[in-house]
Amino acid sequence: MTQARHDEQPWEHAAPRGTRSKALTPAAKAAAKRRAKAAGRPYPNLVDNMQAAKRQKAAAKPKAATKTQATAGASGRPAAKKTAAKRPAARKASAKDHAGKSHESKARGRDPEGGLTAAGRADFRRRDGAQLKPGVKKQRISDMTPEEMRRKGSWATRFFGRAELPALRDAHGKPTRFALSAHAWGEPVPRTEAAARRIAEKGRRLLARYRRLRDA
Template structure:
């Protein structure tokens, strides 16, 4: 037959039995126990309500202890992570300093040639070459490149007509015609070259063919003028 559990008031105080000092409720906890007894219709003071309030206090204390332990673990992990990161930063700084020292100590013959920071751009972003680009071509290939002709037709010399007409036919009269815009809809270098010759930048094949037709007219006019001009030996 199962033994009937004894009521708590018939048991010895476990804290006294363990040799520990008894704990007492605070005034606020006593007020809570008294209100609990009033709701249950019990007289106060009584052991049942005092034990209930004390048990809640113990649970709260245990929870606070767990929170403090978790916070301590988090703080330890954060500190460890920060220490590791700091050590890695120091290692990288030491490695960079070592590389710089080795580079300074290396003879000039082994040092890599530096790129000229102030080198002028050879390509004009609006189209064609810059003056620096034309000079670079002359130095590398011996090419005698000149700026594009942007004059009105009435102001052109026969040589200007020949140059611009030749350019227009070579660039925009070819078949098939290379792309005039890229995948993002921006004009290619082929299309932008029209700006260097005083023409609108073509974005369609029809616009490019129009420039080529103008070039053919310029070449035809150049040849007519050349035929009319008497030769020096005549």
């Protein structure tokens, strides 16, 4: 058999012995015709037919078996997939957890008898820059400095001199945090509105005394 030269085109030499050409399907012929028209070549021609035949052959090949099919056992059942053992995911902190921590932090900063503890005041200073001081527990005005009069008077009128007072007792009859603030300032914890108003009146007297001393 004469061997084809490398510079020969496919149609310039005979087909290899033993090969049989397969007729193009109508769809393949139509595709070859469109390809020739797009390239400006007359049809029929060997170039476009060869390309169409190549695509026709590729489309006729059976699809490769999937990995699952290839590893199927004699019973035809697909082999079981190996799955890596999953590690238990770390539990994310829920909003409930954060709320619990926040409540715990607040509880540590609160004095159970009213007001804030030293740790609570330090926490406010770190978080907000607030320079909170412990309440003035002196009861007699004559024992107070002008600055102590101003601080205690301001607290008393601000807390118990407001138009509407918050609840002084909770559902169980225990004093609320609002009422307990009086203890932090050395005053009796008010059980009634009248008792709270008396603290506010004392605060107004303290402020009046402070102003007289300041202006003297």
